[in-house]
Amino acid sequence: MSAAGTAVTGGSAFTADEMMTACAARALRDGMTCFVGIGLPSVAANLARATHAPRLVLIYESGAIGAKPGRLPLSVGDGVLAETADAVVSVPEVFNYWLQPGRIDVGFLGAAQLDRFGNINTTVVGPSYAEPKVRLPGAGGAPEIAASCREVIVVLRQSTRSFVDRVDFVTSVGYGDGPGYRERLGLTGAGPRKVITDLGILEPDPQTCELTLTGVFPGVQAGDVAARTGWDLAVSGSLDLLPPPSEAELSALRALKATIPAQERAA
């Protein structure tokens, strides 16, 4: 199955993006507090809230705490987030009082580049910061989300361009250069516990911290994932076959997507 392709399981067709989103949503448990970025993380968190985790607490860096949007926002500061939130606080407050002390269970991050230790680059592509080949948006809230959320889930499509042997810039720290790195820096959160892609799930090896393929989506082989990874990918001895999206997940996800106006969907 290709990233843009569809798979058919149990009579219903779904895209790789839908599989990835459903898988990300399943990683969130009911009652958790979740720091949500825009894009796929926001879709997945709202899917979780619409299905198995109605009491999931969504926190957006704009200061909306406990947002319950009825439609998917385009930005972290859409009015619907503030209007439906339990509390709206200032940006210094959301970072200093809520994120920094470790009150938030899980942070959802994307990446442009990711290495085998889950270090993330969203800053520049190319060997030189001063003269980048591609200027990316930069850090935003990610460095402190990666440092201080109790755990982090990273969501991104798998390719050799994004899963690289060495990130061109460390915007957000995963496991640095391996075991003990986070502890030496005093980073309080546990770091990236799951990397969810359009092919499967990678999790850090408990001994080495190296991201290891632990699960694949229907129709995907470990070799397919290795072929789209820019380092020699470690594969777990007991590889999970991850169940396809259920009818309930698919219908909830499509209903959420249908809340996005057509012009925005073009984005």
Add this chain to the structure above:
Amino acid sequence: MAEIVPLAGAVAAAIRDGDAVAMEGFTHLIPFAAGHEVIRQGRRDLTLIRMTPDVIYDQLIGAGCASKLIFSWGGNPGVGSLHRFRDAVENGWPGPLRLEEHSHAGMANRYAAGAAGVPFAVLRGYRGTGLEGLPGLDGRPSVLPVTCPFTGETLTAVAALTPDVAVIHAQRADRAGNVQLWGITGVQKEAVLSARRAVVTVEEIVPELPAQPGAIVLPGWAIDYVAEVPGGAHPSYTAGYSERDNNFYVAWDAISRERDSFRRWLETDVFALAGTARAGAARAGMSEVDPGS
């Protein structure tokens, strides 16, 4: 005490070539009309400061107003790249743009330190990231490790931001220039109090500020100029007055992608519209709701 003046007068009086200018508003209440007035008045060599440069600084950068940028996330939210920002960084068009780059938490704390009148703020952050080692605009780092004098723990210090001017948009002001804003209030209070001068555009000037739960009030004596600019946040929005024009943010991707299409937009949507942003808002199909709804 705040003077209530037309927008063009406020910009002319408060913002000079070479100034460090913070136009804040986190997705909500972004002072676009004031930004367009800065473009029309042809300001140059500005140091632009903003957590999320957003479309407003994409416009100012593309128009050649800025030589430096202090920021933490330079994308078009939910859409993609800021093409004018990228063109400036990657190709030096229309001129080189020097960067001082931070995280959101760092920027928020830098404003808070500026507002508090202390030279730095302390946080847990940046450790192990490439941002730690980057030089600031003055060539010296603006992020350094600091040892807690009580526990000996290593934390991170970020240098205070003290802009020459802060510019924000708010819901309303009274005739004494007391300003009231609510909804997502971002870092605007900190930005205003960190700056030497402050300009506020408002949806309306009212005889008396009605009670508003959760609102911030900035006293008129802490502000220099207030200008009434209805729709002045468009395509951003003003809670209680307008909705975010997400279609414009999506459309900006195509407008800004090429230098020519961007120049045409500057001519038709900025230079041709002296005065308030009202015409620009109408042109882009701004949706409005009744105040207070």
